[in-house]
Amino acid sequence: MICVSVMYPQAPGKRFDHVYYEQKHLPLVMERLAGHGILRYEIQQGLSGLGPGSEPMFACIGNLYFTAVSDFQQGMAAHGAELQADIPNFTDIQPQFQISEVA
Amino acid sequence: MICVSVMYPQAPGKRFDHVYYEQKHLPLVMERLAGHGILRYEIQQGLSGLGPGSEPMFACIGNLYFTAVSDFQQGMAAHGAELQADIPNFTDIQPQFQISEVA
Numbered sequence: 001m002i003c004v005s006v007m008y009p010q011a012p013g014k015r016f017d018h019v020y021y022e023q024k025h026l027p028l029v030m031e032r033l034a035g036h037g038i039l040r041y042e043i044q045q046g047l048s049g050l051g052p053g054s055e056p057m058f059a060c061i062g063n064l065y066f067t068a069v070s071d072f073q074q075g076m077a078a079h080g081a082e083l084q085a086d087i088p089n090f091t092d093i094q095p096q097f098q099i100s101e102v103a
Numbered sequence: 104m105i106c107v108s109v110m111y112p113q114a115p116g117k118r119f120d121h122v123y124y125e126q127k128h129l130p131l132v133m134e135r136l137a138g139h140g141i142l143r144y145e146i147q148q149g150l151s152g153l154g155p156g157s158e159p160m161f162a163c164i165g166n167l168y169f170t171a172v173s174d175f176q177q178g179m180a181a182h183g184a185e186l187q188a189d190i191p192n193f194t195d196i197q198p199q200f201q202i203s204e205v206a
Binding site for chain 2: 001005007018022024040041043044045046047048050052054056057058061069094097098099100101102103
């Protein structure tokens, strides 16, 4: 199993609508990628760094789980443009991506 | 439920022993924090960025799940020194931490 982490770096003055992300964006991702091997997703809403009250590195991290990297690539080829076009509806942060093997 | 993400940034010349991390370090974390509310953990071994063959941001991300932040804090107060002392056994990367609410 692989995980695509979509990480939105925290920065002053940036906005992130957690409600839209949870209730609209990720259900859309799930619907569009259901035929492309997406298994599930997890949303991590940044609270802090290690110390209480410190800033989190990321306002939000979305972890998308697939059987294989090729599933994700095929899904993005088919629906990536639509999914990316939805990003301004919840944030002005440019996401960073990481693909990992889940051990 | 909260998640403590322990993120090891990828950098040239740095080492990360994924076998030790999976087979020794995280079982030790689980054992020591079992009485402090740890629920489970997940290991993400960095493969790439968004593009095939690109470098991942993080060599590895360990996600530790707890019921509450206070559980993690109490567990680290009791066992943090021992757990941190084990880090040089698998890496010379300084980890970065993020605490998140799992939506």
